[in-house]
Amino acid sequence: NTDGTVKAEQKISSTAGGLLGPLDNTDYFGVSTAGVGDFDGDGTPDLLVGAARDDDGGTDRGAIYLLSLSTSGTVESQLKISNTSGGLGAGLDNGDYFGTWVSSLGDLDGDDLPDLVVGAPFDDDGGSDHGAAYVIGLSEPAAVSVNSTADLADLVPGDGICDTGATNSEGADECTLRAAIEETNATASIDIIDFALPLSDPGYVAGPPSYWVIAPASNLPAITDIVTIDGYTQAGSSANTVAAPGGLDTVLKVRLDGTSAVQGIGFNPGADGSVVRGLNIANFASRGISMAPGVTNVEISGNFIGTNIDGTAANSNTIGVFTNGAGLRVGSGVAADRNLISGNSDLPVRFSGVGAQGGIVQGNLLGTDVTGMSILAASNWGVMTDNGAGSLTLGVDGDGFDDAGEANIVIAGSNGSSLTGSASVIAGNHFGVGSDGATALGAVGLGIGGSGTRVGSNWDGTSDSLEANLFSGLVGAGISIAGAADDVSVLGNRFWGNGGLGIDLGGGGVTENDPNDVDTGPNGLLNFPEMTSAVSSYGSTQIDFDLDVPAGDYRVEAFVNPSGADPTGNGEGEQFVGATVVSHTGSGTESFQVTISGAPGDIISLTATEQMPGPVFGSTSEFSDVAAAVCADADSDGLCDDNEDANADADNDPATNPGPDTDGDTIPNY
Numbered sequence: 001n002t003d004g005t006v007k008a009e010q011k012i013s014s015t016a017g018g019l020l021g022p023l024d025n026t027d028y029f030g031v032s033t034a035g036v037g038d039f040d041g042d043g044t045p046d047l048l049v050g051a052a053r054d055d056d057g058g059t060d061r062g063a064i065y066l067l068s069l070s071t072s073g074t075v076e077s078q079l080k081i082s083n084t085s086g087g088l089g090a091g092l093d094n095g096d097y098f099g100t101w102v103s104s105l106g107d108l109d110g111d112d113l114p115d116l117v118v119g120a121p122f123d124d125d126g127g128s129d130h131g132a133a134y135v136i137g138l139s140e141p142a143a144v145s146v147n148s149t150a151d152l153a154d155l156v157p158g159d160g161i162c163d164t165g166a167t168n169s170e171g172a173d174e175c176t177l178r179a180a181i182e183e184t185n186a187t188a189s190i191d192i193i194d195f196a197l198p199l200s201d202p203g204y205v206a207g208p209p210s211y212w213v214i215a216p217a218s219n220l221p222a223i224t225d226i227v228t229i230d231g232y233t234q235a236g237s238s239a240n241t242v243a244a245p246g247g248l249d250t251v252l253k254v255r256l257d258g259t260s261a262v263q264g265i266g267f268n269p270g271a272d273g274s275v276v277r278g279l280n281i282a283n284f285a286s287r288g289i290s291m292a293p294g295v296t297n298v299e300i301s302g303n304f305i306g307t308n309i310d311g312t313a314a315n316s317n318t319i320g321v322f323t324n325g326a327g328l329r330v331g332s333g334v335a336a337d338r339n340l341i342s343g344n345s346d347l348p349v350r351f352s353g354v355g356a357q358g359g360i361v362q363g364n365l366l367g368t369d370v371t372g373m374s375i376l377a378a379s380n381w382g383v384m385t386d387n388g389a390g391s392l393t394l395g396v397d398g399d400g401f402d403d404a405g406e407a408n409i410v411i412a413g414s415n416g417s418s419l420t421g422s423a424s425v426i427a428g429n430h431f432g433v434g435s436d437g438a439t440a441l442g443a444v445g446l447g448i449g450g451s452g453t454r455v456g457s458n459w460d461g462t463s464d465s466l467e468a469n470l471f472s473g474l475v476g477a478g479i480s481i482a483g484a485a486d487d488v489s490v491l492g493n494r495f496w497g498n499g500g501l502g503i504d505l506g507g508g509g510v511t512e513n514d515p516n517d518v519d520t521g522p523n524g525l526l527n528f529p530e531m532t533s534a535v536s537s538y539g540s541t542q543i544d545f546d547l548d549v550p551a552g553d554y555r556v557e558a559f560v561n562p563s564g565a566d567p568t569g570n571g572e573g574e575q576f577v578g579a580t581v582v583s584h585t586g587s588g589t590e591s592f593q594v595t596i597s598g599a600p601g602d603i604i605s606l607t608a609t610e611q612m613p614g615p616v617f618g619s620t621s622e623f624s625d626v627a628a629a630v631c632a633d634a635d636s637d638g639l640c641d642d643n644e645d646a647n648a649d650a651d652n653d654p655a656t657n658p659g660p661d662t663d664g665d666t667i668p669n670y
Helices: 177-186
Strands: 029-035 047-051 063-069 075-082 101-106 115-120 132-137 142-146 190-195 211-214 228-230 254-257 265-267 275-277 280-282 287-291 299-301 319-323 329-331 347-352 360-362 381-386 393-395 416-419 425-427 446-448 454-456 470-472 479-481 489-491 494-496 503-505 530-537 540-547 552-560 575-584 590-597 603-612 616-620
Touching (some): 047 101, 489 603, 530 603, 540 552, 540 603, 575 590
Parallel strands (some): 142 190, 275 299, 319 347, 329 360, 347 381, 360 393, 393 425, 470 494, 479 503
Antiparallel strands (some): 047 063, 063 075, 101 115, 530 540, 552 603, 603 616
C-alpha cells in the first residue's frame, strides 16, 4: 500500500501456496530466493528457492526449486534440481548445503533462457568446506507435436519420440494425441504437448469457423506425468483478451470430440501441476476433464468445454470438469485464462471428496454462450462441492492481484449451485445475470450447506466492492442456507428481481423473529433487524431499528431497492449503501441507529451479521422487512424541510436575498 503496509501476501510452504514438494523436516526451504524472470513464458515472473539441507541422495546435500507462479503468487508448477533430480550432472556430497544462496545470471549462453548460480558453501573440493558455486544453464522443456487427428498409439513409449509408425497426411512421422500422451507418460523430460496439424489432415473442417477434430475411438490414456497440453500452439488459435465478466473473443482450432469415448482428458497421480489450455472439449458421455484422488494443482485455462468450437451451441459432456484432488484451478483473473464451460448436462465444475480442497474458479462463463448474455442449455447444477470437498474460492479472492478480472458468470439449471463443503469464498460473481450485470437470464441460485463460508465481502479494505456478488433473475431465492450450516456471512452483495427471498434461512420463506432469538437452524436462524423509522433530510437518511439477538457485536448493513420491495415485504437488497457495528447485551430487544446516504421514498432493508474481532464475520440474518424513507418535517406542516429551505438564487448562501422562514426552523429560505 502507499503507506508502506502490506497490500497482499502469499505464503509458499508445505501446506500453503500450491507447493508440491514434498518438503521434509529441516530442509531449510526458503533459505535463499531469487527472481528468474518469466521462465515459462506465461507472462508471470517465476521464482528460484533454495532448500540447502534437502536430503536427496544423502544428508544435507541441498536442492533448489524453480517455481512457476500464478499472478497471485501461488505455485502452478515446479522443477526440483538436486542430487537425484533435474539433471544436475555433478554429484553432491553429504553436507554440501547446495542452495544456500541462489541468483539469476541472466542469459549467459544466448538461448533465451535464464542461467543460474547456486552456492554450496560446504563443498569439499580441495579440502574441508572449501565451498563451490555452480553455474547452471537451464534447458527448455521438451515438447512433442501432434501432427495428426488420427488415434493410433505410440510405437515405442519411452523412446523420447512421438511416432505411431504411420505417416500423417503430409508424409511425416505421425504423432497423434494418444501417442503424445503415452510418450509423455513414459518420458520424464517431455513436459509439453503442442499441435501442428496440417490443412490436409482428414480431421480438418474448413468452416467457417475452421478447426481440426480429434475424435478418439476409446478413452485416452490417463496422464501420469506433469504436462502442458497447449491447443493455442495450433496455427490460427488465439487466447481471449476480454476481461471478466465480459464475453470472450477466444479463437480455438483444436476440438476433442468424445462421441466414441466416455472420458476426456484424465489426470492420475504423478500429473500434479499439469495444464490444459486452448482446447474445445465436447460430447463425452462422462467427464470432459477429470482429476483422480491425490492429483493436485492442475490448471484448466482458456478452454471451451461442453460447447461447439465457437461457443454458440451446446455439445454436452455430462460433467465439464471434475476433481477428487486438491488445488484445481479453473481460470484466473488473467483474460487469457478464462474458460467457457457450458452446455454440460449435469454440471460445469464439481469438487468431490475430502481430498478436493482449495479449488479456485475464476473469470469463467459457466452456463452461458460465448457472449455471456444468453443461456446455453443450462446444466442441472452450477458449481458443486460435495462429499467433504471445501475451501473453494469461487470468484474474487481479494488478494489485490487481478481481482477485477476474477468474477464468474454462473447460470445453473433446475438445482442451482450447491456448496456443502466448509470454509469457501464466493465473491464477485454474477448469479442469474449476464455479462452486463443487468440482463436476467433465468436460473436457480446458490445453496449453501457448509459452515464458515463467506458470500461477498470480508471488508478488509482490499477489493471490497469487487467482492459483491450479483443475484438477480433467479427462479427461487438468491441464497438458500440449509441444514447445519452456520457462520455463513453474506455481506455487501446485491439482490433484486428474484423469485424468492434474497437470503433464505432454511428454505421455507421468511423466518419470523422470535423473542430472545432462541430458535435453531441454519445460521442459528438469526433474527433480522426491525426498522422503526427512516427519515431523510439533505441527502442523508437516519434509520432507527430494533435488534433482538444473542449478546455480541453485529454488523448491520443497509440497502436501498430502486426496483421495489420483495413481494414478501422482506428485502431484497439491491444496492448496499452503508453499515454500522452495534454491541448487543443479549437482553432482548435493543434499539440502535444507522445513517446512510439517501432520499425520501427510498425503500430500505437491513441485515445483521455476527462480528468478531479481526473483524471476522459469522452468521447473517435474512433481510428485514422494508421501510420507505420519509422526509424530515421539523414544523409538521406536511412540507419536507428540504423543499422549504429552497436555494432560490442557487448560491447556497442564506445571507444573500434571503426569503421568509417558511418552516419556522429559524433558518430563512435562501
